[in-house]
Amino acid sequence: MRKRLFFTAYIMLSIGVFMSSAIYCLRNSGIRSLLLTENMESVMESAFPGKSVFREVYGAVNILLSPDEIVTGEQAIVRDKDGFLHNEELFEFDMKEAESKIRELDQVCNENGTGFAYISYPSKANEDTALKRYGIDTNNEELRQELLSWLKENDINVLDIRELLENDGYSVKDIFYKTDHHWKPMMGLYAARAIVEYINQSFGYALRADLLEDSQFTFTEHKNLWLGETGRKVSKTWAGSLDDFTEIRPVYDTSLTLNGEAGDFSMLVDSSGYGGNTDLYTYSAHYSYGKSAVSLSQVHNNNVEGKKILIIKDSFSVVVIPFLSLSTSDVFAWDMRTTPERLYDYISENDFDLVLLAYTDFWGMHMYNFQ
Numbered sequence: 001m002r003k004r005l006f007f008t009a010y011i012m013l014s015i016g017v018f019m020s021s022a023i024y025c026l027r028n029s030g031i032r033s034l035l036l037t038e039n040m041e042s043v044m045e046s047a048f049p050g051k052s053v054f055r056e057v058y059g060a061v062n063i064l065l066s067p068d069e070i071v072t073g074e075q076a077i078v079r080d081k082d083g084f085l086h087n088e089e090l091f092e093f094d095m096k097e098a099e100s101k102i103r104e105l106d107q108v109c110n111e112n113g114t115g116f117a118y119i120s121y122p123s124k125a126n127e128d129t130a131l132k133r134y135g136i137d138t139n140n141e142e143l144r145q146e147l148l149s150w151l152k153e154n155d156i157n158v159l160d161i162r163e164l165l166e167n168d169g170y171s172v173k174d175i176f177y178k179t180d181h182h183w184k185p186m187m188g189l190y191a192a193r194a195i196v197e198y199i200n201q202s203f204g205y206a207l208r209a210d211l212l213e214d215s216q217f218t219f220t221e222h223k224n225l226w227l228g229e230t231g232r233k234v235s236k237t238w239a240g241s242l243d244d245f246t247e248i249r250p251v252y253d254t255s256l257t258l259n260g261e262a263g264d265f266s267m268l269v270d271s272s273g274y275g276g277n278t279d280l281y282t283y284s285a286h287y288s289y290g291k292s293a294v295s296l297s298q299v300h301n302n303n304v305e306g307k308k309i310l311i312i313k314d315s316f317s318v319v320v321i322p323f324l325s326l327s328t329s330d331v332f333a334w335d336m337r338t339t340p341e342r343l344y345d346y347i348s349e350n351d352f353d354l355v356l357l358a359y360t361d362f363w364g365m366h367m368y369n370f371q
Helices: 002-027 037-047 051-065 095-111 140-153 161-167 185-203 229-234 315-319 343-350
Strands: 069-072 075-079 085-089 115-120 158-160 217-226 243-250 256-258 261-263 298-301 308-313 330-334 354-359
Touching: 075 229, 085 229, 095 115, 095 140, 095 343, 095 354, 115 140, 115 161, 115 185, 140 158, 158 161, 158 185, 161 185, 185 243, 185 315, 185 354, 308 315, 308 343, 315 354, 330 343
Parallel strands: 115 158, 115 354, 308 330, 308 354
Antiparallel strands: 069 075, 075 085, 217 243, 256 261, 256 298, 298 330
């Protein structure tokens, strides 16, 4: 009898999911999108009836079964004693190939009379938070140290933001969110200022570092605003908390042009979610600063004379580029994940003063396949 009840419930749920998926597709992109293998999983998840309830049930069950660690495949998520989530894995990464491509990029810049520097962003994974203490193997720190050593040994300009932060007394838990792997906007402002100071010192420029001092900004705290990307994988219930978010705005007048559209600093920030009432499983406060950081975006500062800078970026630059654009005349963004081809042509065609390769230590060869 129990088997029959279970089987009946399973069939009804399956039919409900399929019908919800079909309705979802018809309302959005058509039933064909459901039948495409690459779309099916995401569509099923979007259409799953009562998915928010099931997510929290999943989290509650995992609290009982695995209160501090969830392992899925080759990845592991650990919640430490302070409630910070750490997502770690072993990376398959060809360091020699990456080094070769960085050297090639440096040479392309030199041939075009363009300066080049590698900007090393921090990540949650370091000696203080290494998950080997939990019995989880990760090569994140070893890869990072190997790359930094190679850059220095080969006289390639490199700025280690993590080293600066640590020297200034910041800990991992000052820099990062509890439920997300990205760093906070305050750290993006810190990094932008550090980059400008480094550029001025290393290349003899005079970018406006004074416009990036903390005293030049207002800081508005939005409490318990959002659930980060790591938290979404395990549910709000298992994560145990939401993250605060600090909105940062300049106190001085700004005049910017973003991809040809004129406005002020507010163009670079989407504040529509700061009042709350957002879907915790889709809304990202981190990417509210992303308007100026998508690939091929261009920010021109009408109030400042400066240099033309290209940043080859990952998602950490989302909260760096808006502030960096306040200190110089032009900032361009390029993302290898969405624009994998013709980078070298783009550099040759746009007469940049400086190219910055700005990455945190997430190791994927597609991020280094410059061409």
